[in-house]
Amino acid sequence: MIAVLCLDDREGMLFHERRQSRDRKVTEKILELAEGSRLWIHPFSQPLFAKCAAGNLTVDERFLEEAEEGEYCFVENQGLGAWENRLEKIVIFRWNRHYPADFYLDICLERWKKTGEEEFAGYSHEKITREVYEK
DSSP: OEEEEEEOTTOEEEETTEESOOOHHHHHHHHHHTTTSOEEEOGGGGGGGTTOOOTTEEEOTTHHHHOOTTOEEEOSSSOOGGGGGGOSEEEEEEOOSOOOOSEEOOSOGGGSEEEEEEEEOOSSOSOEEEEEEEO
């Protein structure tokens, strides 16, 4: 499976069980990435995709268990440590900011090889960086 995450500069994901930020350009980019494949999300993430007409979107509380090889999982409120051996790739959208956080990415990216990076202007963020990591 391919994990897709949004992180701040300190690997933060959530603060008081709420996402740190959101940007509709990131949502569009996630849908583009997963085009031609299945995109799995947790019900927590469903509001981000509510206005999208994506036929490949699957909402399931057990999305990390159900995703198969080559399928995308947008992860906001789950740890990935237990699933690291199943991950083929990690795509990170960085907010390039320090937000308050109390839930962090639980895998060490130093064990992964960065294979791509792209900066783009978001809707609400001047600069967002997309990073791609592979084993």
